[in-house]
Amino acid sequence: MKILITGAAGFIGSHLCEKLLEDGNTVVGFDNFDPFYERTVKENNLKTSVLNESFKLIEGDIRDSESVKKLFDEHSFEVVVHLAAKAGVRPSIEDPTAYNKVNVLGTLNILEMMKKNDIKRLVFASSSSVYGNSTDVPYKETMNVNNPISPYAATKIAGELLCYNYWHLYKISATCLRFFTVYGPRQRPEMAIAKFVKKAYDGNLISIYGDGSSCRDFTYIEDIIQGVVVSTERDLGFEIINIGESETIDLNSLLGLIKELTGCDLKTENLPMQPGDVDKTFANIDKAKRLLDYAPVTSVREGIKQYISWLRSNPEIRS
Ligand SMILES: NC(=O)c1ccc[n+]([C@@H]2O[C@H](COP(=O)([O-])OP(=O)(O)OC[C@H]3O[C@@H](n4cnc5c(N)ncnc54)[C@H](O)[C@@H]3O)[C@@H](O)[C@H]2O)c1
Numbered sequence: 001m002k003i004l005i006t007g008a009a010g011f012i013g014s015h016l017c018e019k020l021l022e023d024g025n026t027v028v029g030f031d032n033f034d035p036f037y038e039r040t041v042k043e044n045n046l047k048t049s050v051l052n053e054s055f056k057l058i059e060g061d062i063r064d065s066e067s068v069k070k071l072f073d074e075h076s077f078e079v080v081v082h083l084a085a086k087a088g089v090r091p092s093i094e095d096p097t098a099y100n101k102v103n104v105l106g107t108l109n110i111l112e113m114m115k116k117n118d119i120k121r122l123v124f125a126s127s128s129s130v131y132g133n134s135t136d137v138p139y140k141e142t143m144n145v146n147n148p149i150s151p152y153a154a155t156k157i158a159g160e161l162l163c164y165n166y167w168h169l170y171k172i173s174a175t176c177l178r179f180f181t182v183y184g185p186r187q188r189p190e191m192a193i194a195k196f197v198k199k200a201y202d203g204n205l206i207s208i209y210g211d212g213s214s215c216r217d218f219t220y221i222e223d224i225i226q227g228v229v230v231s232t233e234r235d236l237g238f239e240i241i242n243i244g245e246s247e248t249i250d251l252n253s254l255l256g257l258i259k260e261l262t263g264c265d266l267k268t269e270n271l272p273m274q275p276g277d278v279d280k281t282f283a284n285i286d287k288a289k290r291l292l293d294y295a296p297v298t299s300v301r302e303g304i305k306q307y308i309s310w311l312r313s314n315p316e317i318r319s
Pocket of ligand 1: 034042188
């Protein structure tokens with residue numbers, strides 16, 4: 001298959017490129033190297049894929065409809081995996097307009113070009129943050145998502161709604177995957193595990209927002225990729241599917257694991273909970289098991305071990 005991956009240079013996108021290429025697909029990656037984190041990190045993410053002759057990287061911005069048009073004029077895709085986004089909850093509160101432009105207008109530009117070019121299959125990266133502060137755990141896809149607590153979450157709900165709309169009007173199939181906190185090699189540097197492990201090694205102070213009782217369903221990158229790859233292969237019409245590990249761990253226990261696995265003493269401080277941060281995430285993954293044969297295998301202990309081992313073999317990331 002010829003597959004477009006937007007956001008190809010990012011954490012999830014770069015792993016997906018490698019896996020889809022390994023499986024014999026032709027992949028076009030589209031990314032604007034958004035400065036949210038360093039360009040060199042993203043170039044490094046793609047260093048294996050760029051050596052593959054079935055891979056082409058195009059630098060461009062999904063907000064720019066002319067660039068997106070050119071992309072679709074020059075290539076014909078069977079499937080689009082739309083990962084490009086401004087990610088992260090807290091910065092979306094600082095700059096909601098930027099998040100809306102990329103995550104909503106950018107998604108609309110992709111859908112419009114799919115419509116114009118008669119491309120019928122989309123996999124869209126949504127997020128567990130759409131569940132807001134619901135206490136009804138584990139989260140099921142049928143739950144109400146009318147109460148987002150950050151602009152980021154609101155843009156992801158908007159993206160899902162646009163996907164539904166294009167399915168309804170133009171029969172573009174869309175599998176909207178709600179990812180639950182993804183981690184592993186190449187994790188975005190501002191995310192909890194990457195940040196805590198680095199601070200543990202550097203002996204820097206780790207800020208804990210709240211009393212450490214907030215919980216996350218951390219999902220290892222290989223498990224996420226398994227769910228995305230199957231989604232590219234199956235036409236399910238329109239579906240929203242949770243992709244998590246379906247295990248949840250509180251922040252204090254996570255820090256305990258990092259202390260044990262790095263062998264470093266952690267310096268910590270407790271700060272108030274941040275606006276936009278949810279108290280708990282926990283995925284019900286029955287639907288993913290049923291529709292995607294999804295079977296996550298990596299415990300958070302094993303996943304952090306893998307992350308640390310990757311970090312040790314990539315010392316430039318630590319510096
Ligand atoms: N990592 C997680 O825990 C997680 C959880 C839920 C949802 N998601 C979603 O998964 C997707 C990938 O996340 P990630 O963690 O790999 O993030 P990432 O920031 O590493 O990757 C996103 C990529 O999109 C690119 N991008 C941003 N704006 C763009 C634009 N205007 N035009 C073209 N490219 C643009 C960035 O340069 C980056 O390479 C995002 O949609 C994110 O919202 C991630």
